[in-house]
Amino acid sequence: MSERVMPGRTDGLITLGAADALWVDLTADSAVPTASGAFTCSPAHARVGCVLLGSHVVATVRASGGQWSVLEVEVRRAAAELNAVGMDRKDLVRIGPFRGAPRQECNEETPLRWRQRITRELQELGGPERAARGEVGRPYHLAGIDWRQVLVEQTRDGTQRTWWLPRAVVRLLDAAEHAETQWVQAARTRQAGAAATEPPPYPRQARDAGGRQTTSPQGPIASLRPYNAELEGQLYSVLSRKPGTSRRVAGWACAVCRTAPAAVIDHCHEHGYVRAPLCQSCNTLERPDHLYSNDIRVANHYTRLFDTHTAGWLRHWHRCPGCRARTTLPLPHLAAWTAYVACRSQRPTHRDPRGSRGRRPCGALRVSWAGSHNAPRSCLLTVAVDSCPSGEHRVLAQIPYREAAEQFRTWLTETAPAVAAAAGPDRLDGLPAHFRPVIADTSSEGLALF
Structure with missing residues (x-):
């Protein structure tokens, strides 16, 4: 520990100011940027009993003289967890603004609600540029993370500005929000004197070196249960109307990454079936x-969907009985797969303009389709390259839906045989006779639970 935080230490406890300095020191080399004032500046509020550091809850203790302190070991544990997080600054998630989103006030007494806090800050400060300057007295950290340093603003259609954060930061803040919710619920249960057969799973009780009782979290998903196909075969239109569904979803871990709390019910827009609860x-x-209702940009994240994490995502998509029985994907996913995988060999390359001897794929890949959304089997998929340096190669291929589906089945058998073995035309009983209309979420507004 650095010398400047030593004076605040008593019986394993350090003052909030010393904890601020220790947090900055320990996370100086972290891929995720952190901020000073993690314990002493809003939205940190020590008197509620805990402070968030990344996805870690650090309990606060009122020591002698009324001074609030925290356990040094908990700060170090939170810093070690954050330092272990990798971050790709190009792997971005849109966080707003979204049309029609309810405006909620946030202050020191309210929960984290990090999306609303960032939206409020950017709207009041006039955008990321002013937020990045860090006006005196303005809160800028969330769970000890300096979100200003990694916020990206993009302009859509020349007018609409959108805000984006790296996926790693989004996952950390989602986990922090969930951890705080669990902590508050456990605290209320204890205050109400509710009888319990066992100690609350989150947070657990511990004692510091001086014998004082504190709260020590076990991690952001310690209280979550794994998803074991409890919603399989259910129609989203029916499930979304059942009372208590949102509370039930919040109790699961994400069915894909399994490292974050679930927040939404992912479902197949084409067949209407629930797939699984996922994190944001x-x-x-x-x-x-x-790009439009029938046009998809084949972006970098398709590398993960159809390359590095293929089997997991295919298994997730085939949680829909309709896709599994027909051994296919929803039309937008099949179109993206066709452009990214089936037409990979047709995509031309150009010499890397950065001076290296290698070659890089030409332009930006895009796929569109013509035909009725109510009958995707009649669609014609058109794979094209936009922004080609030489102005050539605009259209790479035009592939009928049936041919694309057959290519996918062949590829599925070779790439994920276990997923292919669970699919097949012998499981059509009870499925819709016709495809449902494709619902294109072009605005990314569907970030609420339903």
Whole structure:
């Protein structure tokens, strides 16, 4: 520990000011940027009993003289967890603004609600530029993370500005929000004197070196249960109307990454069946990048969907009985797969303009389709390259839906045989006779639970 934080230490406890300095020291080399004032500046509020550091809850203790302190070991544990997080600054998730989103006031006494806090700050400060300057007295950290340093603003259609954060930061803040919710619920239960057969799973009780009782969290998903296909075969239109569904979803871990709390019910827009509960990050990763209702930009995240994490995502998509029985994907996903995988060999390359001897794929890949959304089997998929340096190669291929589906089945058998073995035309009983209309979420507004 650095010398400047030593004076605040007594019986394993350090003052909030010393904890601020220790947090900055320990996370100086972290991929995720951190901020000073993690314990002493809003939205940190020590008197509620805890402070968030990344996805870690650090309990606060009122020591002698009324001074608030924290356990040094908990600060170090939170810093070690954050330092272990990798971050790709190019892997972005849109966080707002979204049309029609309810405006909620946030202050020191309210929960984290990090999306609303960032929206409020950017709207009041006039955008990321002013927020990045850090006006005196303005809160800028969330759970000890300096979100200003990694916020990206993009302009859509020349007018609409949108805000984006790296996926790793989104997952950390989602986990922090969930951890705080669990902590508050456990605290209320204890205050109400509710009888319990066992100690609350989150947070657990511990004692510091001086014998004082404190609260020590076990981690952001310690109280979550794994998803074991409890919602399989259910229609989203029916499930979303059942009371208590949102509370039930919040108790699951994300069915894809299994490291974050679930926040949404992912479902097949084409067949209407529930797939599984996902965290916000995985839900945005799974969502196709629509340019228009029938046009998809094949972005970098398709590398993960169809390359590095292929089997897991295919298994997730085939949680829909309709896709599994027909051994296919929803039309937007099949179109993206066709452009990214089936037409990979047709995509031309150019010499790397940065001077290296290698070659890089030409332009930006895009796929569109013509035909009825109510009958995707009649659609014609058109794979094209936009922004080609030489102005050539605009259209790479035009592939009928049936041919694309057959290519996918062949590829599925070779790439994920276990997923292919669970699919097949012998499981059509009870499925819709016709495809449902494709619902294109072009605005990314579907970040609420339903």
